[in-house]
Amino acid sequence: MKSSKGKVPVGGKAKRVTVVPHGARKQKEKDPVEVFCRVRPLKEEEGESCMSIVRDNRLQIEPPESSLAFKSGQKNPTQHTFKRVINGTSSQSTVYDMVGFPLTEQLLQGKHGLLFAYGITNSGKTYTMTGEPDAPGILPRCLDVIFNSIAEVQAPKFVFRPDGSNGFNIFSESDARVEQYRNRGKKVSPRMRAAESEFSEMLRVPDQRKVTEGVDEDSQYAVFVSYVEIYNNYAFDLLEDTPVDSIVPKPPKSKNLREDTNHNMYVSGGTEVEVKSTEEAFDVLQRGQKRRRVAMTTMNTESSRSHSVFTIRLVQAPLNHSGEAVIEDKSLLTISQLSLVDLAGSERTTRTHCTGDRLREANNINANLMVLRTCMETLRDNQVGGGATRIVPYRDSKLTHLFKNYFDGQGRVAMIVCVSPSSTDYDETIHVMRFAEVTQEVMVSRPQEVKKQVGLAPGRHRGELSLLSP
């Protein structure tokens, strides 16, 4: 594994990669990857902070005397520019507004989105993405806003069903009712849910926001979620419906990645669960997290070493001329997705004092992040031009392979870089800054709306037209 120790100047004379101001290199229909920086509050036991926010988009970091950088003579503070820097007192709701809401809005308008949380272990990635019962993060808020927005136009359960190749089949409402009847035993009772769920309805304050623009009253919608863990070169389906053997648990089986007919990558044979509310989605998430804990234990590793990918897919189909049911024509489906990725800790192994197995595995796990970094660098270099265009090595890791299409213009990409303000984390934090700076120079094509036009009269949902139709 490449080590940047000694090669790259750490800290130093504020000499760094030139950050292109937002919009400056804007070509038609291309936007830079949006990179936000969230600084978590300093903890009591952590001593001193090494950072200050000098503007709402600029962070200043000072090398502490104890840092490797300081010891090698780099004593000046550095400044780092982002789309926004979010301070430790900003609420989860503010962060959702800034980062999550635009992605939710796009999803409802039929466009894809991808959000990464990047940073060292204990920097606030999971807090930002999932959050805590009394401080829900981006994921539950996205779900709340989606369900608030489609409340009136949600399709009955099982009208849309995954077809096994990343698409959906459409069934009539009577078929759907049969399926609902078949599945009636599988529902978790609200009491069981409240007992099991950390995010039970009693504790959680749902997000009240709603997207109105782009939600089509003449369509019906359904929400599907999937949850995949990427660890080394494996992709595990955390929602797989095979019972976990609690006495002799076996490591989960890895899945392959495939490309569908629309050139979207997906986890082949992965489970997608239709959910009708945020609470249902949380049951699913929790089921996945339980599996994740078992899997990590059987593989003798820690969860901070793997990447978890929670994907929300929104399926919509237009209503027929009478406004009574969706048109059963697959070619009229609009499928959009939002992937929320809680990445593995970005720290290098030298710091975590691993031995034996842990060390070997830690080296591997960083490989996914290394490839992500190389892909970003290659993309940026290719876009800057001047030299020969190099192939972006997406296929070198499961993580980048799964998301390669986003970087080729399939959707909006955003990243939240989570940082700990603690002086003791300085040397790692500087590496994080460097990656962030490369990332925000990468330009991604603006996602196209994929919604199909059916050429039927609007207002069909009211059913008034049925009086006129034969």
Ligand code: ADP
């Ligand atoms: P990571 O997922 O990056 O390892 P976590 O999200 O688990 O880190 O955060 C580490 C700890 O810091 C947790 O105890 C979490 O509650 C706390 N924390 C992180 N970010 C914030 C924040 N913005 N405000 C308050 N507490 C935070």
Ligand code: MG
């Ligand atoms: Mg975490």
